Amino acid sequence: MIEQKRRLLADRSVFEQIIEHHEISYKDLAKKLELNDRSLRRIRSGDTRLKMSMRQVKTLCELLEPFDVRFQDLPEDWMVEGKSVVTH
Numbered sequence: 001m002i003e004q005k006r007r008l009l010a011d012r013s014v015f016e017q018i019i020e021h022h023e024i025s026y027k028d029l030a031k032k033l034e035l036n037d038r039s040l041r042r043i044r045s046g047d048t049r050l051k052m053s054m055r056q057v058k059t060l061c062e063l064l065e066p067f068d069v070r071f072q073d074l075p076e077d078w079m080v081e082g083k084s085v086v087t088h
Contacts, residue, residue, distance in 0.1 A: 005068040014078050015044060018063050032059055043079050050079050 008017055019029050030040040033056050042048035052060070061071050 006066055007068045013044070014064075014074065015040075017067070021066055022063065029063075032063070034059075046077075 006021065008014060015026070015029060018024075019026060024032070026040060027037055030037050033040070034053075035043075039048065043050045057071060064071060
């Protein structure tokens with residue numbers, strides 16, 4: 001049976017929805033993305049811009065797989081808390 005893709009909700013952060021769906025913590029997410037907790041907090045608050053290696057992008061794409069959105073469709077500020085996500 002093929003799992004139906006979920007839509008990202010515009011009123012919740014992408015990170016929040018990823019951790020909820022995959023049942024992981026923010027600390028686990030930071031580890032998967034090869035970031036430390038402090039860096040992830042600063043990225044989420046908008047204090048630091050997210051710069052990702054190809055490996056990190058691939059990991060994020062895998063984490064986004066259950067959702068009806070592609071990495072390239074996310075707005076530039078998708079990682080900042082409180083920013084809405086436009087889905088197609």
